[in-house]
Structures are given as C-alpha cells and as structure tokens.
Amino acid sequence: MKKSLGKVLATAFLGTALLVSGCSSSQPATTTGSDALEETKELVIYSARNERFVQPLLDSFAEETGIEVKLLSAGESSVNRIMEEKNNVQADVFFSNDTGAMEYLRLEGLLQGNTSQALNIIDPMYRAEDGSWVGLSARTRVLMYNKDLISEEEIPKTLWELTDPKWAGEFMITRGGNSSMVAHIAALRAEWGDEKTKEWIEKVRGNAGAVVNGHGDVRRSVGAGEFKFGLVNNYYFHQQLSEDKDNNVGAIYPDQGADGMGAFVNAAGVALIKGAPNEANARKFIDWILEAEQQKFFAYESMEVPLNPAVEANPIAMRIDEYKVMDMPLQELGPVWVDVKKLIEEAGLDLDL
Ligand SMILES: [Fe+2]
Missing domain, CATH: 3.40.190.10 (Periplasmic binding protein-like II)
Incomplete structure (x- = not known):
C-alpha cells in the first residue's frame, strides 16, 4: 500500500x-x-x-x-x-x-x-x-553576468573570490536547500573540507545582494540588471540568452587557472x-x-x-x-551529501526561504 x-x-x-x-x-x-x-x-x-x-x-x-x-x-x-x-x-x-x-x-x-x-x-x-x-x-556551475554592468575582465574568476568584501551586494545566490546548491556545496566540501567550506558559505551569504528561491529567479534578475552576476547552472545562462529581452548576459566557468580546481x-x-x-x-x-x-x-x-x-x-x-572540470568522480559526493544540508544551515545560509 x-x-x-x-x-x-x-x-x-x-x-x-x-x-x-x-x-x-x-x-x-x-x-x-x-x-x-x-x-x-x-x-x-x-x-x-x-x-x-x-x-x-x-x-x-x-x-x-x-x-x-x-x-x-x-x-x-x-x-x-x-x-x-x-x-x-x-x-x-x-x-x-x-x-x-x-x-x-x-x-x-x-x-x-x-x-x-x-x-x-x-x-x-x-x-x-x-x-x-x-x-x-x-549541468555545470557558472557565474552568469550582465554585460551592461560588468565586463568579463572584472568578473571573479574563482568561487573563492565571492568571499571578497568588494563584491558585497553585487551578486545573487539561491537558498541553501536548492538541490543544485546542495550538490555544489557537497563538492566544495569534498575539495576543501568542512572549515573552509563553512567559511565560504558564511562570507558568500554575507556578501550576496540577494538570496532567492531558484535559479530562474537569478537569471531573470541578472538579465534585468538588478545585480551584476549570479551563481547558476549553465543552462540558466543559455535560457536567458534565448530570451527576447534582458539577454545581454555572459557566463564564465570558474576556477580555470593552472592551479584552479575547475568548474563543478x-x-x-x-x-x-x-x-x-x-x-x-x-x-x-x-x-x-x-x-x-x-x-x-x-x-x-x-x-x-x-x-x-x-x-x-x-x-x-x-x-x-572545452573547459576544466573539477577532478572528482561524482561518486565522492555520496558520503558528503548526507549531512551537507546541516553544514549549510550551521554556516548561516537558510535551506528554505
Ligand atoms: Fe534547474
């Protein structure tokens, strides 16, 4: 039954x-x-x-x-x-x-x-x-940006740069419980360990100009020029590019440098x-x-x-x-996925709005 x-x-x-x-x-x-x-x-x-x-x-x-x-x-x-x-x-x-x-x-x-x-x-x-x-x-995590507000040269090239106070109020992220956000943070945790991941969440939460429910909200607001950039899955960028208006957007795949961890x-x-x-x-x-x-x-x-x-x-x-991918078999996400939501909450990013 x-x-x-x-x-x-x-x-x-x-x-x-x-x-x-x-x-x-x-x-x-x-x-x-x-x-x-x-x-x-x-x-x-x-x-x-x-x-x-x-x-x-x-x-x-x-x-x-x-x-x-x-x-x-x-x-x-x-x-x-x-x-x-x-x-x-x-x-x-x-x-x-x-x-x-x-x-x-x-x-x-x-x-x-x-x-x-x-x-x-x-x-x-x-x-x-x-x-x-x-x-x-x-589905790759990218920084999608509004080309009217920021240039490709200016946009952060690594995820860690989002912790820099210079970006305070300038970008958007989703709530912590969004399944793509959970998976992404699980991957960062596998790469960085708990302490550094928590620090990243706390600082990014503090810097974010808006925390919204889903990535559709991020792409529309960035497209409309409300914020300079946002963290999304790549297909949201492609969707925004396909819109009739608010489509002057670009995206960068982060952490591509020689020592970079690659995009997730x-x-x-x-x-x-x-x-x-x-x-x-x-x-x-x-x-x-x-x-x-x-x-x-x-x-x-x-x-x-x-x-x-x-x-x-x-x-x-x-x-x-065509780009550098985080060098981590996705099986490794299983063990860290389990209580990653708890870590996200502890670091101060709400799972739900
Ligand atoms: Fe999605």
Missing part, C-alpha cells in the same frame, strides 16, 4: 538514515540478467526532473515497447519517498538531477547494480562503480532501484535511454550538455571537454 506524500514529507530525512548506512556491495546479487526476471507490463518512474523533459521520453518508450509507464514527479522529495518505501518498493527507476542524491541512495543500499554494457558509453567519472546509477547530461559539473541521470517490482522493464529502459537518440533528447531540451561526447549537443552550450 502506498503511503501518503504528506507522511513521507513529515518523515525526518537524515535523522535515522545515517546510522544504518551500509555498503550495498555487501548485498548478494539477486539476479543474473533480465532474461531470468518476471515479465510485467509496467514501469514506475520517480522523477526529480522537470516533467516536460521526462514525459516525452516516457511516451516514446511506451510506444516502442507496449510497456505502460507511470510517472511520479516528486521533485526534491523523491529521495525521501524512495527511502520511506524501502520495505515496500514501488518505484523501478529514479530520474535525478543530482548524482550526490543517487550515490547517497546507493550507499544506503537502496539501489541495485547494473552490469549492462550500455553503460560503458559514459565516462566512469559520471556513473556508480556498480552501475546502479548513470549520468546522462552535464553535476549530472542528471537514472538509477535502478533495489527490489524494483518491474526490474526487467527498468533494465530495458536504462539500456534504451543510453541510446544516442534518447541521450540527445535528455540533454538538448533542457539545454544541458550530453555526457557522451558522441551525442550532438545544443550549439549554444559549451561541451564538457
């Missing part, structure tokens, strides 16, 4: 989960391949991704295979829901915008491994070591849920979405960039091999 979403949301997310954290690799493999699995006619997908980037893909999978696909768009609460249903698994596949969240679920033992050859098309940096999740499209690239992708009621269909779906045509749709419509370099990218977006 399904539990109500209200109940799921009311459940403390990180409280008990941390203590029972175990490595899923200690679990025995339950299947030997999709041939041995029971055939069903359904596939249940939980998604944290914007529905308009998901539904058309699901429709074409349903049409090609005759499998009925059920989509639950649960946004940021998808992870809670999957945890809540641990002993009563409802979902087969999780569409996520964040590899930190997927790796966290894997470390909690809620995903299952996938040895399909189809995954090999994606760089190992962007998939789980057991194949339980795989990234499809890149997160990935959106898919995960295979342990105990999936329609496991054969889930495996079929993941193989299918890794085909070039689907990868292109997955990235193109959202103005992200395909992780598979052989897949055609949106021409206005920079490819991920």
Whole structure:
C-alpha cells in the first residue's frame, strides 16, 4: 500500500538514515540478467526532473515497447519517498538531477547494480562503480553576468573570490536547500573540507545582494540588471540568452587557472532501484535511454550538455571537454551529501526561504 506524500514529507530525512548506512556491495546479487526476471507490463518512474523533459521520453518508450509507464514527479522529495518505501518498493527507476542524491541512495543500499554494457558509453567519472546509477547530461556551475554592468575582465574568476568584501551586494545566490546548491556545496566540501567550506558559505551569504528561491529567479534578475552576476547552472545562462529581452548576459566557468580546481559539473541521470517490482522493464529502459537518440533528447531540451561526447549537443552550450572540470568522480559526493544540508544551515545560509 502506498503511503501518503504528506507522511513521507513529515518523515525526518537524515535523522535515522545515517546510522544504518551500509555498503550495498555487501548485498548478494539477486539476479543474473533480465532474461531470468518476471515479465510485467509496467514501469514506475520517480522523477526529480522537470516533467516536460521526462514525459516525452516516457511516451516514446511506451510506444516502442507496449510497456505502460507511470510517472511520479516528486521533485526534491523523491529521495525521501524512495527511502520511506524501502520495505515496500514501488518505484523501478529514479530520474535525478543530482548524482550526490543517487550515490547517497546507493550507499544506503537502496539501489541495485547494473552490469549492462550500455553503460560503458559514459565516462566512469559520471556513473556508480556498480552501475546502479548513470549520468546522462552535464549541468555545470557558472557565474552568469550582465554585460551592461560588468565586463568579463572584472568578473571573479574563482568561487573563492565571492568571499571578497568588494563584491558585497553585487551578486545573487539561491537558498541553501536548492538541490543544485546542495550538490555544489557537497563538492566544495569534498575539495576543501568542512572549515573552509563553512567559511565560504558564511562570507558568500554575507556578501550576496540577494538570496532567492531558484535559479530562474537569478537569471531573470541578472538579465534585468538588478545585480551584476549570479551563481547558476549553465543552462540558466543559455535560457536567458534565448530570451527576447534582458539577454545581454555572459557566463564564465570558474576556477580555470593552472592551479584552479575547475568548474563543478553535476549530472542528471537514472538509477535502478533495489527490489524494483518491474526490474526487467527498468533494465530495458536504462539500456534504451543510453541510446544516442534518447541521450540527445535528455540533454538538448533542457539545454544541458550530453555526457557522451558522441551525442550532438545544443550549439549554444559549451561541451564538457572545452573547459576544466573539477577532478572528482561524482561518486565522492555520496558520503558528503548526507549531512551537507546541516553544514549549510550551521554556516548561516537558510535551506528554505
Ligand atoms: Fe534547474
């Protein structure tokens, strides 16, 4: 029986989960391949991704295979829901915008491994070591700026520069609980450690001219000239460029210097849920979405960039091999993702407004 979403949301997310954290690799493999699995006619997908980037893909999978696909768009609460249903698994596949969240679920033992050859098309940096999740499209953190207010020469070239008092009141960030912000800070924490990350959050919070709910707010306000620049995912910059007005914007990929740590690239992708009621269909779906045509749709419509370099990218977006990327396999986000929200709050950046 399904539990109500209200109940799921009311459940403390990180409280008990941390203590029972175990490595899923200690679990025995339950299947030997999709041939041995029971055939069903359904596939249940939980998604944290914007529905308009998901539904058309699901429709074409349903049409090609005759499998009925059920989509639950649960946004940021998808992870809670999957945890809540641990002993009563409802979902087969999780569409996520964040590899930190997927790796966290894997470390909690809620995903299952996938040895399909189809995954090999994606760089190992962007998939789980057991194949339980795989990234499809890149979303890179950039500083988007208003060209009427600041030049490319003047704009900060590293994220640390945002702590400089000279930028007080000049830029925008989102609230701390925004999933892209959480993942980004998790990455900074893996790179810098707790103390330096907290210092960065405190100073950036103090300097920010505005803390807003989402990145759509940042891009519109920067585009309209309310602030000189803002921290966003690259596709928000591409979206603003495509607007009819307020589009005199640029973006820089930070930390590109010789000693720079590189820009943080997160990935959106898919995960295979342990105990999936329609496991054969889930495996079929993941193989299918890794085909070039689907990868292109997955990235193109959202103005992200395909992780598979052989897949055609949106021409206005920079490819991920054209700039320096933070040298950190995304699996490393899992262990630090767990209580990063706590660290963000302690450093004084509200999770919600
Ligand atoms: Fe987004």
